Amino acid sequence: xxxxxxxxxxxxxxxYGIPARGARLYHDESFGFRKRREFVFPDYTEEQLENRxxxxxxxxxxxxxxxxxxxxxxxDPLDLIHREEVAALNPQRxxxxxxxxxxxxxxxLWSKPVDRSRGSSTQEWWTLAEITRHLRxxxxxxxxxxxxxxxxxxxxxxxxxxxxxxxxxxxEEQPLAIIDxxxxxxxxxxxxxxxILDNFLQLKFPNLKRYGLEGGESMIPALDTLFSSASHGGIxxxxxxxxxxxxxxxxxxxxxxxxxxxxSKIRGGSEFPEELGAEGDVLSHLVASPTLNYxxxxxxxxxxxxxxxxxxxVNPVALGKTRAKQYSLLKTSPKDCExxxxxxxxxxxxxxxxxxxxxxxxxxxxxNLPHFTTGGTVHLVVDIGYxxxxxxxxxxxxxxxxxxxxxxxxLHVNGDYPxxxxxxxxxxRSLTFVTFVRCWGMHxxxxxxxxxxxxKRPFRHNELDLPSITQPLMYEQIGxxxxxxxxxxxxxxxxxx
Numbered sequence: 316x317x318x319x320x321x322x323x324x325x326x327x328x329x330x331y332g333i334p335a336r337g338a339r340l341y342h343d344e345s346f347g348f349r350k351r352r353e354f355v356f357p358d359y360t361e362e363q364l365e366n367r368x369x370x371x372x373x374x375x376x377x378x379x380x381x382x383x384x385x386x387x388x389x390x391d392p393l394d395l396i397h398r399e400e401v402a403a404l405n406p407q408r409x410x411x412x413x414x415x416x417x418x419x420x421x422x423x424l425w426s427k428p429v430d431r432s433r434g435s436s437t438q439e440w441w442t443l444a445e446i447t448r449h450l451r452x453x454x455x456x457x458x459x460x461x462x463x464x465x466x467x468x469x470x471x472x473x474x475x476x477x478x479x480x481x482x483x484x485x486x487e488e489q490p491l492a493i494i495d496x497x498x499x500x501x502x503x504x505x506x507x508x509x510x511i512l513d514n515f516l517q518l519k520f521p522n523l524k525r526y527g528l529e530g531g532e533s534m535i536p537a538l539d540t541l542f543s544s545a546s547h548g549g550i551x552x553x554x555x556x557x558x559x560x561x562x563x564x565x566x567x568x569x570x571x572x573x574x575x576x577x578x579s580k581i582r583g584g585s586e587f588p589e590e591l592g593a594e595g596d597v598l599s600h601l602v603a604s605p606t607l608n609y610x611x612x613x614x615x616x617x618x619x620x621x622x623x624x625x626x627x628x629v630n631p632v633a634l635g636k637t638r639a640k641q642y643s644l645l646k647t648s649p650k651d652c653e654x655x656x657x658x659x660x661x662x663x664x665x666x667x668x669x670x671x672x673x674x675x676x677x678x679x680x681x682x683n684l685p686h687f688t689t690g691g692t693v694h695l696v697v698d699i700g701y702x703x704x705x706x707x708x709x710x711x712x713x714x715x716x717x718x719x720x721x722x723x724x725x726l727h728v729n730g731d732y733p734x735x736x737x738x739x740x741x742x743x744r745s746l747t748f749v750t751f752v753r754c755w756g757m758h759x760x761x762x763x764x765x766x767x768x769x770x771k772r773p774f775r776h777n778e779l780d781l782p783s784i785t786q787p788l789m790y791e792q793i794g795x796x797x798x799x800x801x802x803x804x805x806x807x808x809x810x811x812x
Contacts, residue, residue: 351400356476362424362437367373372409374423377450379403381475382463384454385727392530393729393792414444417561419743424449425479437694455480456734476725494734502733503807506532506800507540509564516563520581521767526599528561528661532799533733534663535561535568535645541693542569542607542663550659551739552640553617556633557663558626559599560697567771570619577601596621626668630678639687656689666714679721694718698730733803 336700353382359367367374383403396725402408414755417440419428424446426439441449454460462474527535545553566572580586580598604618620629620636637660669675681687696715705714715725797805 319658322761329553331751354469356472359422365417366422370418370423372411373418373420373446376406376409376411377423378463378779379409380454381460384450385459385461387727388457388727389457390727390729391461392729393796396766398515398643404451406443411443411805414447415442417442418446418653420446425476427477431673445506446705449479457729459727461719461727465722465724470724499807502536502538503800503803505535505568506733506803507721508568509535509561510800512564512567514633524599525563525579526559527560528564529731530793530799531561533728533730534695534697535564537662537695538565539569542615542617543609545659546607546609546611550615550657550746551644552615552658553615553661554633554637554640554658555617555619555661555663556624556629557619558629558665558668560665561663562601562622563597566603566619568602569607570617571605571607572601583709597624600624605773626665627672628672630662630674634678634687634689634692637692638687641689653690654688658689660692662688662692662694664694664696666696667708668697669694670709670711670714670717676720679723682721731799731802735797 383401386656387398387401406412419438420441421437421439424441452668460474460478463471465471509528509532513525513529516523516525516527542553563577567574576586580595580601585593586601587595592737602619602621604616606614606616608614614626618636619635622629637658638654640657641654641656645654648657664675682689682692698714705712711717713725713727715727717724719744
């Protein structure tokens with residue numbers, strides 16, 4: 316065991332196996348060791364285990380939907396991803412041929428909260444057609460889920476219960492975020508403001524490399540929901556690291572950066588007062604640290620870190636600042652306060668850099684070690700779909716597959732649908748809320764949870780590119796489509812009485 320001693324005499328005493336007075340063990344709390352809070356999902360009852368054995372073909376079918384449903388989900392806004400028919404999703408492959416036959420789904424398919432699903436004689440009979448329809452609605456929609464690769468039975472059960480029963484596992488927890496009219500209006504306002512900014516800058520400054528958010532506007536309401544959930548969950552500070560893509564949109568839309576200051580910077584001014592004599596940084600590296608009020612007991616401070624031009628280099632800086640702030644707050648917090656309870660790290664990525672930069676894997680490799688963890692990090696990967704097809708850019712199916720090196724669950728979201736799914740309450744907005752609950756609730760404060768937002772940009776890497784030269788068919792489709800805010804606006808108008 317490694318030990319740190321306060322004197323030469325103390326070090327010599329250890330040669331004889333006698334710990335010296337004042338010696339500090341490597342794994343004591345003064346050196347950052349925090350035992351992770353444990354949560355164990357309720358196991359199957361005897362009746363459920365017996366039913367699983369009796370209906371083994373149905374169990375195999377349900378587990379295949381959970382495992383392979385993402386391969387058939389509609390997550391590409393342009394539907395350009397070639398997806399072969401997934402044979403594992405066909406119930407006939409498991410000998411299930413009669414759609415009218417009823418099966419007891421107790422212990423196989425979740426339909427109720429945990430505390431109401433564990434009766435000794437609980438039985439719920441569904442036809443095969445009802446089971447198939449429910450599973451396809453959950454796993455083959457506009458959000459794809461990958462969580463069955465996790466070695467943790469608790470984590471697999473938690474996710475399957477959440478997705479299939481449309482409720483959190485414990486009745487004591489908060490309900491899922493509901494998409495009411497107020498929330499829909501908020502989603503539209505945030506995306507519309509982002510689009511207006513991009514259109515204005517393109518009109519007034521056509522030669523400006525602004526790295527706009529066209530096609531990825533859903534990122535703004537997703538972060539808004541995350542910030543709100545964190546604030547109501549007791550988080551006091553968010554440390555945010557992100558690249559240049561959508562930075563100006565986020566600064567002016569959510570982080571209260573003054574538009575006048577942005578325009579002054581574009582025209583060659585400095586973000587610092589003249590009396591300081593500082594020149595400042597480039598436009599795509601601007602920062603802000605506002606205090607946001609979401610109606611919680613305490614406001615939440617969001618610190619957007621300076622962005623180095625080398626993508627992903629800000630990741631370890633964000634992690635280090637998060638851990639340092641948490642340790643500072645732990646000194647004045649109750650004893651049951653742990654890492655991740657007061658400060659949250661949020662990182663935004665592009666698809667190419669997330670799968671291509673080694674610093675991403677280095678950070679993941681340290682993420683769950685007791686002397687490096689921050690209590691969990693929320694990663695949002697905005698897949699802007701560069702002109703290079705995925706088949707020529709990486710060897711994995713998804714850019715977020717690098718997260719599987721630590722067995723993290725992954726969401727893949729169609730960026731054209733800000734609400735995410737056609738059936739409430741499991742929407743993009745509510746799943747962002749669930750992301751916070753999963754990382755910072757009672758379940759596992761150190762799990763990584765990276766949603767991947769699939770989008771398509773009209774201007775590619777920057778506004779001076781001509782992507783139609785290398786990808787004419789793709790950009791013919793993009794040019795014929797409405798923007799994400801316009802699509803959502805039309806849907807909201809249809810819903811009006």
